[in-house]
Amino acid sequence: MERVNFQAIEKKWQKKFEASRLHNKNGKKFYCLEMFPYPSGKIHMGHVRNYTIGDVIARFKFMKGFDVLHPMGWDSFGLPAENAARLNNLNPKKWTEQNIQTMKTQLKKLGLSIDWDLEISTCDVDYYKHQQEMFIDFYNAGLVSRKETYVNWDPVEKTVLANEQVINGKGWRSNAVVERKKLSQWFFNITKYSRELLKDLENLPGWPQKVKLMQKNWIGESIGCELDFKIKNENKKIRIFTTRPDTIFGASFIAISVDHEISKKFENDSKFKDFKDQCSKIGTTEEALANAEKIGFDTKLFVEHPFIENKILPIYVANFVLMDYGNGAIFGCPAHDQRDFDFAKKYELPIIKVVSENEDTSQNELKEAYTGNGKMINSSFLNGLNVSDAKNKIIEKIVLNKIGEKKTLFRLKDWGISRQRYWGCPIPMIYLEDGSVVPVDKSELPIKLPEDVNLSDSGNPLKNHPSWIKTVHKKTGKPALRETDTLDTFVDSSWYFIRFCSPKSKNPYDVKSTNHWMPVDQYIGGIEHAILHLLYSRFFMKAIKRCDEKITCSEPFKNLFTQGMVCHETYKDSDGNWLYPEEVKKINEKKAINKLKKTEVKIGASESMSKSKKNTIDPETMIKQYGADAVRWFILSDSPPEKDIQWSDTGVYSASKFLQKIWNLTNTVINAKKIKNDISRAKDFENKINFYGFKIDKAINNFQLNVAVAQFYEVYRYFNESISQSITQKTLSNGLIKILKLMLPFTPHLANECLQNLNCKDVDKWPEINSKVLENLEINFAVQVNGKTRDIILIKKDLSEKDVDKIARKSSKTSKYIIDKKIVKTIFIKNKIINYII
RNA sequence: GCCCUCGUGGUGAAAUUGGUAGACACAAAGGACUUAAAAUCCUUGCCCUUUUGGGAGUGCCAGUUCGAGUCUGGCCGAGGGCACCA
Numbered sequence: 027m028e029r030v031n032f033q034a035i036e037k038k039w040q041k042k043f044e045a046s047r048l049h050n051k052n053g054k055k056f057y058c059l060e061m062f063p064y065p066s067g068k069i070h071m072g073h074v075r076n077y078t079i080g081d082v083i084a085r086f087k088f089m090k091g092f093d094v095l096h097p098m099g100w101d102s103f104g105l106p107a108e109n110a111a112r113l114n115n116l117n118p119k120k121w122t123e124q125n126i127q128t129m130k131t132q133l134k135k136l137g138l139s140i141d142w143d144l145e146i147s148t149c150d151v152d153y154y155k156h157q158q159e160m161f162i163d164f165y166n167a168g169l170v171s172r173k174e175t176y177v178n179w180d181p182v183e184k185t186v187l188a189n190e191q192v193i194n195g196k197g198w199r200s201n202a203v204v205e206r207k208k209l210s211q212w213f214f215n216i217t218k219y220s221r222e223l224l225k226d227l228e229n230l231p232g233w234p235q236k237v238k239l240m241q242k243n244w245i246g247e248s249i250g251c252e253l254d255f256k257i258k259n260e261n262k263k264i265r266i267f268t269t270r271p272d273t274i275f276g277a278s279f280i281a282i283s284v285d286h287e288i289s290k291k292f293e294n295d296s297k298f299k300d301f302k303d304q305c306s307k308i309g310t311t312e313e314a315l316a317n318a319e320k321i322g323f324d325t326k327l328f329v330e331h332p333f334i335e336n337k338i339l340p341i342y343v344a345n346f347v348l349m350d351y352g353n354g355a356i357f358g359c360p361a362h363d364q365r366d367f368d369f370a371k372k373y374e375l376p377i378i379k380v381v382s383e384n385e386d387t388s389q390n391e392l393k394e395a396y397t398g399n400g401k402m403i404n405s406s407f408l409n410g411l412n413v414s415d416a417k418n419k420i421i422e423k424i425v426l427n428k429i430g431e432k433k434t435l436f437r438l439k440d441w442g443i444s445r446q447r448y449w450g451c452p453i454p455m456i457y458l459e460d461g462s463v464v465p466v467d468k469s470e471l472p473i474k475l476p477e478d479v480n481l482s483d484s485g486n487p488l489k490n491h492p493s494w495i496k497t498v499h500k501k502t503g504k505p506a507l508r509e510t511d512t513l514d515t516f517v518d519s520s521w522y523f524i525r526f527c528s529p530k531s532k533n534p535y536d537v538k539s540t541n542h543w544m545p546v547d548q549y550i551g552g553i554e555h556a557i558l559h560l561l562y563s564r565f566f567m568k569a570i571k572r573c574d575e576k577i578t579c580s581e582p583f584k585n586l587f588t589q590g591m592v593c594h595e596t597y598k599d600s601d602g603n604w605l606y607p608e609e610v611k612k613i614n615e616k617k618a619i620n621k622l623k624k625t626e627v628k629i630g631a632s633e634s635m636s637k638s639k640k641n642t643i644d645p646e647t648m649i650k651q652y653g654a655d656a657v658r659w660f661i662l663s664d665s666p667p668e669k670d671i672q673w674s675d676t677g678v679y680s681a682s683k684f685l686q687k688i689w690n691l692t693n694t695v696i697n698a699k700k701i702k703n704d705i706s707r708a709k710d711f712e713n714k715i716n717f718y719g720f721k722i723d724k725a726i727n728n729f730q731l732n733v734a735v736a737q738f739y740e741v742y743r744y745f746n747e748s749i750s751q752s753i754t755q756k757t758l759s760n761g762l763i764k765i766l767k768l769m770l771p772f773t774p775h776l777a778n779e780c781l782q783n784l785n786c787k788d789v790d791k792w793p794e795i796n797s798k799v800l801e802n803l804e805i806n807f808a809v810q811v812n813g814k815t816r817d818i819i820l821i822k823k824d825l826s827e828k829d830v831d832k833i834a835r836k837s838s839k840t841s842k843y844i845i846d847k848k849i850v851k852t853i854f855i856k857n858k859i860i861n862y863i864i
Numbered sequence: 865g866c867c868c869u870c871g872u873g874g875u876g877a878a879a880u881u882g883g884u885a886g887a888c889a890c891a892a893a894g895g896a897c898u899u900a901a902a903a904u905c906c907u908u909g910c911c912c913u914u915u916u917g918g919g920a921g922u923g924c925c926a927g928u929u930c931g932a933g934u935c936u937g938g939c940c941g942a943g944g945g946c947a948c949c950a
Contacts, residue, residue, distance in 0.1 A: 235868090235869090236868070236869070236944085236945085239867080239868060239869095239945085240868085240944090240945055240946085243867070243868090243945070243946060244945090244946080246946090246949065248949070248950085250950080266950085267949095267950070268950060269949095269950065270950075281950090318948080320948080344948095345948085346948040346950090347948080347950080348948075348949065348950090350949095351949045351950080352949075352950070355950095356950045357950085358950090359950095363950070364865085364948095365948060365950075366950085435949075435950095436949095437946095437949055553944090556945085557945090614891095615874085615875090615891075615892095663876095663888085663889065664876050664877070664888090664889060664890080665876060665877070666877080669876095669877090671876080672875085672876065672890095674875095674876085674890065674891095676890060676891080677876090677889075677890060680889070680890070681889095683903095684889095721880095724880095730878095732876090732877075732878085732888085732889095733877095733878070733887090733888085735888075735889085736877090736878070736887065736888035736889075737887095737888080738888090739887095739888050739889075740887075740888070806884070807884090808883070808884045809884095810883080810884090810930085810931075812930075812931090813883090813929090813930055813931040814931090815883090815884050817884095818884055850930095851930065852930095853883095853930055853931080855883065857880095858880090858883050858884095859883045859884085859931085861883085861930055861931065862930090863930050
């Protein structure tokens with residue numbers, strides 16, 4: 027048999043793919059998008075999986091007659107470029123551009139149907155100048171603000187560190203102890219959209235439930251009320267927020283945050299200072315904070331209980347009360363909140379039960395807080411009500427007494443977008459001499475990043491630049507200083523999908539194209555972006571719509587698919603160093619040796635491929651060895667796309683063998699001898715091919731690409747068995763064309779080549795699947811006795827109970843169970859089973 | 865701690881959504897072809913039986929049903945998200 031020359035075939039077809047587009051003039055639009063990559067240097071298997079899945083969908087939709095938009099770009103701003111540039115004394119721009127070139131060449135070798143005319147790169151001035159314009163629009167629409175927040179400050183590098191750059195409280199490069207420093211930073215007011223972002227999740231049936239739930243929890247709605255407590259002997263009030271106003275009669279203290287206005291009174295008190303120190307020593311990780319002991323500082327101040335005359339409650343400053351949620355103050359009801367319970371135990375505060383599970387009004391000692399439902403006790407006018415009715419009644423009273431109001435809070439915080447970095451989009455704001463901050467005039471855009479920067483000095487290169495920072499306020503002609511912060515790279519990726527609709531437009535987007543192509547019909551990417559990227563993008567869409575009423579789209583991604591990771595075993599040498607798979611020779615499942623040193627290698631668990639553990643497989647090597655089609659075929663087979671997949675060398679090898687068989691089959695069919703046609707055989711053959719077409723089409727629609735691949739193996743086997751039967755060359759050829767067309771989205775090079783050899787003229791058309799033919803097929807039908815399957819009979823579809831019964835009883839396998847027995851009942855389900863109860 | 869998802873052969877997984885459990889693939893064992901190897905093809909898969917057959921069986925325990933991998937309740941285990949959010 028002739029071996030398929032996949033290298034020649036792939037080269038030939040990739041040239042054609044580059045020149046062709048997935049456009050169907052009169053077709054319905056379909057925007058297929060995979061999350062664009064960060065140009066880190068080379069593509070990895072994760073990219074291969076992501077983009078192969080996307081390519082199958084894009085090609086499939088195109089063949090089905092859709093007008094498909096399938097673009098690709100580069101998320102090219104970010105910290106790694108800066109680091110790499112420092113390390114190799116390169117310009118970040120050059121480093122990035124080189125990587126893009128390499129990765130683009132690699133992507134083309136996968137045979138993707140990408141429209142490279144639409145390519146964009148976020149570090150391009152042509153891209154980020156529009157972003158600056160949008161920033162100004164957002165600013166003018168009141169969606170940008172400036173606030174003080176804490177950052178991780180590296181005193182040696184004189185720079186702000188990202189959370190992942192802080193290792194055990196020290197800077198990753200300088201190893202200096204990281205300080206918490208308060209900086210004034212820019213924010214997008216995403217919290218203005220909390221309610222909308224939450225509510226609109228309901229309009230996204232095409233999103234995984236899991237992602238929607240994660241976003242829902244992230245936004246974190248809680249419904250409750252605000253309530254004022256009057257401070258005793260002072261003409262002042264403390265406003266608190268609670269979701270349990272029903273437990274007000276169980277209140278035994280007020281707790282406020284360390285940063286609360288009232289806490290400031292004690293700043294010169296040495297005991298308070300000690301307390302503050304103690305709080306800051308607890309640790310910085312969130313888990314440490316959550317499990318930390320609850321401690322408090324007694325202010326010796328009291329408030330009056332709003333509903334119990336002459337009752338007063340002490341005010342404590344407590345480490346577990348957060349300033350940036352609600353009002354930084356709460357009332358503590360120890361009996362029905364675990365934190366309050368712990369606190370009350372420590373400071374010997376009263377624990378008053380006001381909700382009873384079982385109408386027990388006695389005040390037995392509690393071992394832990396009771397947070398469940400029940401009847402109100404000990405609560406004056408609330409007594410006897412259940413929790414939810416009590417909430418309504420007390421809120422009514424609070425409003426009536428004008429001491430508070432109903433309120434809904436969200437956990438979501440505003441999006442901090444300032445980064446003290448060089449390699450990012452400059453924020454188009456300037457500082458005037460009088461201390462005010464204003465946006466630059468739009469006519470002065472773009473604010474270009476200077477290329478002549480010194481990255482080896484510590485601190486922000488933009489701040490260190492001799493001239494870039496200095497500018498002039500256009501309106502007044504007065505000198506001003508530029509903002510040296512650059513934008514978080516999540517901003518870049520929050521609207522690239524809109525830019526793809528009109529990548530050459532002079533404006534950030536062309537309204538007509540945007541309204542035509544948006545929303546993205548199918549978005550595909552990793553689950554790690556479930557919250558931030560997807561939430562920010564949703565915010566951007568809404569913000570753009572607010573700034574421009576001509577935009578009709580309010581949710582950017584109609585359907586979302588999150589694919590799993592690519593995993594591989596890990597290998598460790600006897601000295602504890604990680605080894606690359608190519609350095610290891612496997613003897614069997616549990617044994618492996620170091621190829622060079624011949625020493626034994628420890629085989630570790632299969633984990634997501636990562637450079638640090640060296641369990642990576644280079645896609646380019648695989649493509650060279652087995653061909654792009656085989657790599658694509660393998661990565662789509664075996665595991666469902668949403669789950670993790672194990673990379674296996676034997677797997678990709680067997681994939682290539684199967685593709686060779688398809689090639690052989692094509693040659694066999696082309697050279698098939700003329701034989702007499704057996705009409706009924708030919709009809710059965712056509713029906714069966716049609717049936718597989720139906721199953722494959724359905725599997726792709728359901729994103730069950732692994733199931734589709736399995737169907738191809740089956741249909742191949744069936745086809746191979748049919749060749750020797752009395753079926754004409756023409757029938758065989760038509761059948762194979764059908765199969766190859768179904769295969770085209772998976773293995774575009776091989777399928778195109780074979781189709782060409784079979785003289786197929788309408789390669790781009792999805793084969794017609796005749797659903798009527800399906801009905802004539804014979805089906806396997808189960809015969810059960812007492813619910814146990816005793817026989818499987820082959821019958822015509824849609825046979826009546828009477829006819830099936832006749833055949834079923836005759837079956838020797840069944841009859842021995844029912845002979846001499848009285849059949850009490852017969853259950854018949856058309857086309858499925860008949861069940862005799864004896 | 866709270867929330868969510870998932871448990872099917874040696875492995876990755878299918879299962880028409882309550883109706884043939886294990887399709888398809890990897891690995892293993894055995895066999896066919898071959899002087900031999902590679903390649904290719906076939907068989908097996910847990911228990912009993914020489915075979916024909918039969919039985920058990922989808923994490924564990926119960927329940928609903930003629931019939932449960934699928935539905936309900938409880939338990940065990942794995943993974944993920946959130947984390948003092950009042």
